[in-house]
Amino acid sequence: MHPKTPLPDYFSNCTHCGFCLAVCPTYKLTGDENNSPRGRLRLWSEEAAGRLPQDKWTDFYTDECVGCLACETACPAQVPYGELFEHTRHDHVSAGRSKPPLALRLAAAAVARPAWFNLALLPARFIRSLGLSIHRFLFKGRPALLQSTAAYARELMQQHRPTGPRVAFLTGCLMEAAFREINFATVRVLIENNVQVVIPEDQTCCGAFQEHSGLAGAEPLRAQNRRAFLPLDVDAVVSNSSGCGYSLGKSLAPERPVRDVLAFLGELGPVRRERAGSRARLYVDLPCHLVHGQKAAGIPQNVLDATGYSWELAPNARDCCGSGGVYNIQKPENARAILAGKSAFLNEAEGAPVILGTSNHVCMMQWHSAGATGLVTRPYEVSHIIQLLDPGAGFAVRATAPASAPC
Amino acid sequence: MNPLPLSSQLKQLLPRGRILDSPAQLAGYAADALGYKSYLPDAVVIPADADELVGFMKGARQLGVPVILRGAGTSLSGGPVAAQGGVVVHTSGLKRIREINVEGFWCEVECGVALNDLDAALKPHGVFYPPDPSSGPVCTLGGNVASNAGGAHCFRYGVTSNYVLGVEVVLLDGSVQRFGGPAGGRGPWREDWKRFMIGSEGTLGAFTRFWLRLLPLPEKVWTLRATYPDLRSIEAAIHALVAHSSYPAAIEMLDPRGVAMVETSQMAVGLPKGSFMLLLEIDGPPALVDARVGPVADLLRHAGSNDVVLSDQDAMRQKLWKARKAAGGLLGQLSPDYVVQDAVIPKSALADVLQLVYDEADAAGIRAVNVFHAGDGNLHPNFLFDSRVPGELEKVELISERLMRRVIEVGGTLSGEHGIGNDKSAYMPLVFGPDSMRLQWAVPAAFNPTHQLNPLKVFQNRRFAT
Ligand SMILES: Cc1cc2nc3c(=O)[nH]c(=O)nc-3n(C[C@H](O)[C@H](O)[C@H](O)COP(=O)(O)OP(=O)(O)OC[C@H]3O[C@@H](n4cnc5c(N)ncnc54)[C@H](O)[C@@H]3O)c2cc1C
Numbered sequence A: 001m002h003p004k005t006p007l008p009d010y011f012s013n014c015t016h017c018g019f020c021l022a023v024c025p026t027y028k029l030t031g032d033e034n035n036s037p038r039g040r041l042r043l044w045s046e047e048a049a050g051r052l053p054q055d056k057w058t059d060f061y062t063d064e065c066v067g068c069l070a071c072e073t074a075c076p077a078q079v080p081y082g083e084l085f086e087h088t089r090h091d092h093v094s095a096g097r098s099k100p101p102l103a104l105r106l107a108a109a110a111v112a113r114p115a116w117f118n119l120a121l122l123p124a125r126f127i128r129s130l131g132l133s134i135h136r137f138l139f140k141g142r143p144a145l146l147q148s149t150a151a152y153a154r155e156l157m158q159q160h161r162p163t164g165p166r167v168a169f170l171t172g173c174l175m176e177a178a179f180r181e182i183n184f185a186t187v188r189v190l191i192e193n194n195v196q197v198v199i200p201e202d203q204t205c206c207g208a209f210q211e212h213s214g215l216a217g218a219e220p221l222r223a224q225n226r227r228a229f230l231p232l233d234v235d236a237v238v239s240n241s242s243g244c245g246y247s248l249g250k251s252l253a254p255e256r257p258v259r260d261v262l263a264f265l266g267e268l269g270p271v272r273r274e275r276a277g278s279r280a281r282l283y284v285d286l287p288c289h290l291v292h293g294q295k296a297a298g299i300p301q302n303v304l305d306a307t308g309y310s311w312e313l314a315p316n317a318r319d320c321c322g323s324g325g326v327y328n329i330q331k332p333e334n335a336r337a338i339l340a341g342k343s344a345f346l347n348e349a350e351g352a353p354v355i356l357g358t359s360n361h362v363c364m365m366q367w368h369s370a371g372a373t374g375l376v377t378r379p380y381e382v383s384h385i386i387q388l389l390d391p392g393a394g395f396a397v398r399a400t401a402p403a404s405a406p407c
Numbered sequence B: 001m002n003p004l005p006l007s008s009q010l011k012q013l014l015p016r017g018r019i020l021d022s023p024a025q026l027a028g029y030a031a032d033a034l035g036y037k038s039y040l041p042d043a044v045v046i047p048a049d050a051d052e053l054v055g056f057m058k059g060a061r062q063l064g065v066p067v068i069l070r071g072a073g074t075s076l077s078g079g080p081v082a083a084q085g086g087v088v089v090h091t092s093g094l095k096r097i098r099e100i101n102v103e104g105f106w107c108e109v110e111c112g113v114a115l116n117d118l119d120a121a122l123k124p125h126g127v128f129y130p131p132d133p134s135s136g137p138v139c140t141l142g143g144n145v146a147s148n149a150g151g152a153h154c155f156r157y158g159v160t161s162n163y164v165l166g167v168e169v170v171l172l173d174g175s176v177q178r179f180g181g182p183a184g185g186r187g188p189w190r191e192d193w194k195r196f197m198i199g200s201e202g203t204l205g206a207f208t209r210f211w212l213r214l215l216p217l218p219e220k221v222w223t224l225r226a227t228y229p230d231l232r233s234i235e236a237a238i239h240a241l242v243a244h245s246s247y248p249a250a251i252e253m254l255d256p257r258g259v260a261m262v263e264t265s266q267m268a269v270g271l272p273k274g275s276f277m278l279l280l281e282i283d284g285p286p287a288l289v290d291a292r293v294g295p296v297a298d299l300l301r302h303a304g305s306n307d308v309v310l311s312d313q314d315a316m317r318q319k320l321w322k323a324r325k326a327a328g329g330l331l332g333q334l335s336p337d338y339v340v341q342d343a344v345i346p347k348s349a350l351a352d353v354l355q356l357v358y359d360e361a362d363a364a365g366i367r368a369v370n371v372f373h374a375g376d377g378n379l380h381p382n383f384l385f386d387s388r389v390p391g392e393l394e395k396v397e398l399i400s401e402r403l404m405r406r407v408i409e410v411g412g413t414l415s416g417e418h419g420i421g422n423d424k425s426a427y428m429p430l431v432f433g434p435d436s437m438r439l440q441w442a443v444p445a446a447f448n449p450t451h452q453l454n455p456l457k458v459f460q461n462r463r464f465a466t
């Protein structure tokens, strides 16, 4: 049998108060205590203490967890649920108690080699660049086919020569391979706001993919990112995906915090887009890995104001949309049931057009699927907030430099 | 007796709901919020809706095993655990708010509705349901009614029993009884039988739904907090407040160990180290509370506080109450396990009994943290221990018993809101004499004669005999 790694002792922090049940999407869905954070913690600790034999139901309930970490925010005892979950999931996968779907195993192997991954997803970029969407997760967009974000950033840096704070930017694996237009927009917004953008070319996938799926292989990726980011002379490391940012943050801790690009821009006070007369309305959903993982209060208000749209938080904006990293591939039925509750408001929402804005590409995929699979029957757009700040191709660096470099 | 195995019988009774019976499915249901005490049930059922719960109860007698109702499992007294084995019935499928009648100031809810979900649904209508146990985010109204839950604001508003107009309950004889309804809540006991149900701790029947009394939301609230250097001065402040005409809605106290716990956590609100904190609220029409808040603050200062903070801002209010209400959970940052007592004492004995708690706990090398409903004299000494260390639980139990004896000497009683369950049943004979116990026993004997519902609770030897 696979040798199990012992569970950390702070397991025992859990006082069984049950506050976490109220926020857990799988408990809300099933009403089963075992499918709640308190329940899962109990199953793991009972097994670790030798009071509960290995049981397929423990494996089942572990697999059911979305990994949204809402329970961490709700927990007064500060039980590090995410760490315990990752640990257990990893153990279950390596012992064969849980088997991620083939597509995920292939993807986990591919993301470790960004060049291959970029090549493998060239068809996806091509189809998207034609303005087509052929899969429920592929939201609309026009990514560059061949030019990388790093090359693009170098080009714009040469052209505009911003003088403000220097940031190192994590371009991500899936983001770069499939949704590169979001990275391009991020580079434009940063440079327009007089931020110098550095893109270390030896960076790699943040490892979130492996963390979510329980597959091995995260450690070498973390080590490579430490080598790529830590020696850089920059004011901040930023990410435009709350999930990847959260994961890279764990890799670079404690030396270097990783900032969400929107929080970073919030401190600068970004250039505002004017949309006088627009009847559009922006509904903002907050990714779990932003509010529960990175423990951010939300997306800064001045950033949302700077989009120029009238906006409001989507109902239950802090609750999970069901995407959960790779959950919508591992547990599509649950993910859809969770999304059904979250997305129902879009059918009635006011605005022409209605825009659903968030700050994580995986959540964008999930939100897009609400329309593609018939949960939402009226048209709506899905956007990354950074895209709503995008000045487009012909922009100039803002005139006034920010007072000081935030970091 | 039915010859079929238990799981097959359950499948017949619950065609749509869920039946859990493998060891890892039962493990999650082995405990309530006293996580260190574990009792594995034989099975768990999750009825899909109210009809299915009724159907289950109608056939449950034939099962020949104990039946234990469970809401959110936040009981602090061993209420919803299978002390004698049997089937745990989880009410998470019954979470409909059936009606909010604003004009009539009542609502009708199913037993599995979470308290804060009800609050959120009521708020836009300008009405509220006052009982506010700190477990509000998750505890259910079924659990609240079954334990006659209290909470901080019960000092002025009163506990759950003051707000239950009617209860629908299924008994094990299969009958569905409705005690009271939207117009309930008054009259001789023939009219008000529901009072037997409130606080019955799952020993009489399964509640399916309730009619609850609502009040208009107070127009304005002032939240005040004051810190004190010692027990005597904070006690003086409590006495003065209780006697004051402003009649606060809530009077809560945190001792220095509770204050330290809050201040070293993510909930820190800037309290001075080593202080005793009083948290209180006055509410009502703006003109009235604005006129009263000054004299109340003076009263707090006069009793010995030079640190009184007051606010009528909702953000500040939420922050202070969040810190207070998370205290039970915060204990987890200090210790793996805790036992909390729930005695109510005459307020004149407050300092005396608290001193006993500190002395006994210190002598035994056990940490005690006090966070409680001071206005009501409802103590909650939390004794921290580690169930993995042999002998620690026994020490805590010994201190608890000494405390209970003192509580009874000063004219106090066993439980203000958490119920007796099986955690406090051993103390029952200390409080109630044999005659009183005989009368109390007659109630479950009438509604649940074989004691199939929640056996070994409240009375130590109340056992289900097949
Ligand atoms: C952190 C924390 C803070 C707390 N603060 C307070 C507080 O301030 N005030 C307070 O009063 N309590 C408090 N409690 C205790 C507890 O939350 C309450 O007793 C609450 O009422 C229990 O509700 P529940 O839904 O969790 O019920 P459970 O724990 O599941 O059950 C409690 C009892 O109710 C019975 N029951 C449940 N549903 C039904 C039903 N449908 N029909 C018949 N019987 C039923 C059960 O059999 C059991 O005896 C606190 C607990 C915690 C963990």
Ligand code: SF4
Binding pocket: A023, A024, A025, A026, A027, A036, A037, A040, A064, A065, A066, A067, A068, A069, A070, A071, A072, A081
């Ligand atoms: S991470 Fe999310 S789904 Fe998993 S236990 Fe916590 S709240 Fe539930």
Ligand code: SF4
Binding pocket: A013, A014, A015, A016, A017, A018, A019, A020, A021, A037, A038, A041, A071, A074, A075, A076, A077, A078, A079, B329, B332
């Ligand atoms: S909120 Fe934290 S302490 Fe409470 S039951 Fe959940 S994990 Fe345990």
